[in-house]
Amino acid sequence: MSPIKLSNINYTYPSGIKALNNVSLTINKGEKVVLMGANGSGKSSLFLLLAGVIKPESGSYQINGESFRYCRKWRNKLCQEIGYVFQDPDVQVVSTHVDEDVAFGLRNMGLKEPMVQELVDEYLELTGISHLKDKSVHSLSYGQKKQVALAGVLAMEPQIVMLDEPFAWLDYQQSQRLKAILEQLVDRGKTLIISTHNSDFVSEWADKALVMKGGTLTADTSTNALFTNDCLIEELGIAPAQRHMIGC
Numbered sequence: 001m002s003p004i005k006l007s008n009i010n011y012t013y014p015s016g017i018k019a020l021n022n023v024s025l026t027i028n029k030g031e032k033v034v035l036m037g038a039n040g041s042g043k044s045s046l047f048l049l050l051a052g053v054i055k056p057e058s059g060s061y062q063i064n065g066e067s068f069r070y071c072r073k074w075r076n077k078l079c080q081e082i083g084y085v086f087q088d089p090d091v092q093v094v095s096t097h098v099d100e101d102v103a104f105g106l107r108n109m110g111l112k113e114p115m116v117q118e119l120v121d122e123y124l125e126l127t128g129i130s131h132l133k134d135k136s137v138h139s140l141s142y143g144q145k146k147q148v149a150l151a152g153v154l155a156m157e158p159q160i161v162m163l164d165e166p167f168a169w170l171d172y173q174q175s176q177r178l179k180a181i182l183e184q185l186v187d188r189g190k191t192l193i194i195s196t197h198n199s200d201f202v203s204e205w206a207d208k209a210l211v212m213k214g215g216t217l218t219a220d221t222s223t224n225a226l227f228t229n230d231c232l233i234e235e236l237g238i239a240p241a242q243r244h245m246i247g248c
Ligand SMILES: Nc1ncnc2c1ncn2[C@@H]1O[C@H](COP(=O)(O)OP(=O)(O)OP(=O)(O)O)[C@@H](O)[C@H]1O
Pocket: 013, 014, 015, 017, 018, 019, 037, 038, 039, 040, 041, 042, 043, 044, 045, 046, 087
């Protein structure tokens, strides 16, 4: 059974902008998927829909074969099924201090305090920000806040992990650390969906690329097929990957 299946999804913001136009897709367990497309093409809107933050005006969304339900009880249950790290950490980070923020979702899940503390320490360490544990969130840089949001989502150990432009704002060391974390998640059989503008990362890492244009899913293809087709790359408006440009 596929963890995610969307059929003919449409979504229009209250302002009248149609952000998702008849989107249908299937994502399989353990797949490494990237979401690409120009600014404003609908990537974050698709993530918001998958996370249940916005509700489609039409179409169906199935997660693990069950129709998605838009109620608090279902959403709480979903914490261990699907985790979403927002593009903008200022939208996601809700507590005043780093340790409190990473603990937030775990406490909502009803875990006992010793287990919460254990997971907070484990995931601060994994994301390389143990030294920020007692800091006020407001004193952090944007990149540091992104890492706090990442630690908070990973600590809930969801099966499907969605990261919206996770490399934006990260320095070289933190980018390398994130790549290593992604490998660990893959080894644990997680399904990963990542949005990025970095074609080199896509070509090295992903199994499948989804490409959005003006709210429409214009490609759903293997990354190999994508980067070996120059016409498609030009049509989709994405950058070619270096290793495919030198005759590989
Ligand atoms: N909260 C909102 N209210 C109204 N319109 C919105 C809102 N968020 C996004 N949009 C619009 O929906 C469309 C899709 O935006 P979205 O943020 O999904 O694009 P994106 O592909 O994630 O872009 P980027 O690469 O810049 O992050 C855009 O036209 C955008 O202006």
